[in-house]
Amino acid sequence: MEDIRQEIDQDRRAFIRKVLGGTIAGSLLLVIPMPASAVLRVAEQIPGMQEETEVFTKKRxxxxxxxxxxxxxxxxxxxxxxxxxxxxxxxxxxxxxxxxxxxxxxxxxxxxxxxxxxxxxxxxxxxxxxxxxxxxxxxxxxxxxxxxxxxxxxxxxxxxxxxxxxxxxxxxxxxxxxxxxxxxxxxxxxxxxxxxxxxxxxxxxxxxxxxxxxxxxxxxxxxxxxxxxxxxxxxxxxxxxxxxxxxxxxxxxxxxxxxxxxxxxxx
Amino acid sequence: MHKESRSRYNAHLIKLIIALVVVGVGGYFAKQALSPDTMGQYGHYRGADIEDQKNIALKLGTNDSCFQCHQPIRTIHKDGVHKTVSCEVCHGSYGNHIGDNDEKIGTLPVKRGDEISQLCLRCHNKVIQARPREFIKMVGYPEHLEQMQVNPTHNCSQCHMVHDPLLWIRQAREMMRMPEGA
Incomplete structure (x- = not known):
């Protein structure tokens, strides 16, 4: 406990930066959608579908x-x-x-x-x-x-x-x-x-x-x-x-x- | 029309017009309030439904989804005559096995004994004449067992490796130094 306190005193700025960084990264993980399941990591079967971001695709x-x-x-x-x-x-x-x-x-x-x-x-x-x-x-x-x-x-x-x-x-x-x-x-x-x-x-x-x-x-x-x-x-x-x-x-x-x-x- | 016959009182008309306007304006706002926000965005339907439909989760994967973990079967399956057969048709759907966070959520039932033969006969039963012969090996059941001189109570899987049905047959032929088709 004493060691930690010393370390904090030594470099308060670095500590706060780390904590803040961790918090922001953590909250970003919650916001950014992760690939929902392992299925999505398999190669796509219809080429070019994952680039189709419009409401309707350009395909027929x-x-x-x-x-x-x-x-x-x-x-x-x-x-x-x-x-x-x-x-x-x-x-x-x-x-x-x-x-x-x-x-x-x-x-x-x-x-x-x-x-x-x-x-x-x-x-x-x-x-x-x-x-x-x-x-x-x-x-x-x-x-x-x-x-x-x-x-x-x-x-x-x-x-x-x-x-x-x-x-x-x-x-x-x-x-x-x-x-x-x-x-x-x-x-x-x-x-x-x-x-x-x-x-x-x-x-x-x-x-x-x-x-x-x-x-x-x-x-x-x-x-x-x-x-x-x-x-x-x-x-x-x-x-x-x-x-x-x-x-x-x-x-x-x-x-x-x-x-x-x-x-x-x-x- | 005679001038005398025309009424000078038009209050009833004004009331009717006011009532129509009130109903019209009220109806317009009621429709606005009651229809979904994206109704009519792309046509006479709720535009947001396209996004909803897109985001429905997949239940079935592909054979590659299964082979991410089941590597030994992949090496057998991908070179065999059954390479086009889907894992999930016999074993059950990927969605019942793996959850959203890649964790195992359930065990798929293992087919045993007669269930295996029934699965084989879905495709290979010779008595169903509607099948195009050139695509698939047809066998009569249980005539095939008699021809091959094996116990008539045998299941298909006792001679045929179900993931590559000719694997053991090929190996046996090599061991016995038998020519093809013997």
Missing amino acids: FVFVVDITACIGCGSCCVADKAEYNVPDGNYRTWVERYIIDDHDDVYVDSPNGGLDGYIQPREGLPHPTRDTFFVPKLCNMCEKPSCTQVCPVGATYKTGDGFVLVDKTRCVGCSYCVQACPYSVRFINPETRTAEKCTWCYHRVRKGYLPACVSVCPTQARKFGDLNDTNSEVWKILHEPHVVSVLKPDMGNQPALHYVGLRREVV
Whole structure:
């Protein structure tokens, strides 16, 4: 104790400087936001996203689903449920199984939205199967969304960079948007009583990470990227010869979700 | 119109106009007071919601998030045929394991026995015809066990290292000096 007192007396100024410095540095640590979790220290999956500080990004995101690559494992559904804690029986994304028989009758099923994978073949069909494939479904992020037009309280909207989002604090749960969506991607969350849908993982994308379903897909059947970048994989798919189409083009919503190898039977 | 029929009393009109103005002005201020501050900043929605949506915390990481700590598995996983398979689909989400300050907050359940085979069959079950064959190795179950002449009660993980399913198979072939595909 005596030693400390002596030291303080010897150099009061230095002591005060140190204490002040420590206090200021300490309080700055509280103010300056630290990277929230270790996830953020991993290299970003979408190049250049962490430099995008404007309200809206300069990118033009599109989502491409390759039907010829989907194996129906349901990894995307598992990831989606984990990321958003989606209540049982509701699906932000799901995988449908299409079966076309030799009489050209089409059968579609999606047991538990594909969340448990496809374990059993579909039985009890009257004719032999001609063709069968999986079709993952998610929000189409329309250029001209029907859902935003019908919202009476301005709770759902399209951002300047093309994401259609739902403001939970504004939504009154009237379900107009659920009915307006031509792709049936919206539902009313039974816990919050507000409309909910796939957001293409807006919070992940803005931090530089791919949507959860894209990140986990083992066969790269789901692709996500920037159309303004002519080197991106999605640009190449949409500008080079491929069988590419959107769902229900006649509805005029102009989706940003494209399907590679889409068959006419898919609705 | 005859001049006599026009009323010279217009107090009722003035009252109506005053009432309309009061309702209009009152309504305007009520709307200002009740709508959120950033409503209409970029369009007919609450502008601050964009920031709110941006700041939602991530639950899932990437495979690289897991490999920050789990290095031995990384060396096996990154060279194997399962390198595109996500850690979190089988093991559970990163957010349930690691907290905001990089501390461990929970143990993810370990899959055992039949659960492992069920996970394998999500992708590899031959009876599901809708799967494009060129992408993935398909096996019939339990026919594969019979063909390989192993106990039919075996789990996949008893012969296949789940993080690189051909690792042990390759090693066994090398040890036995067997050619590929034997």
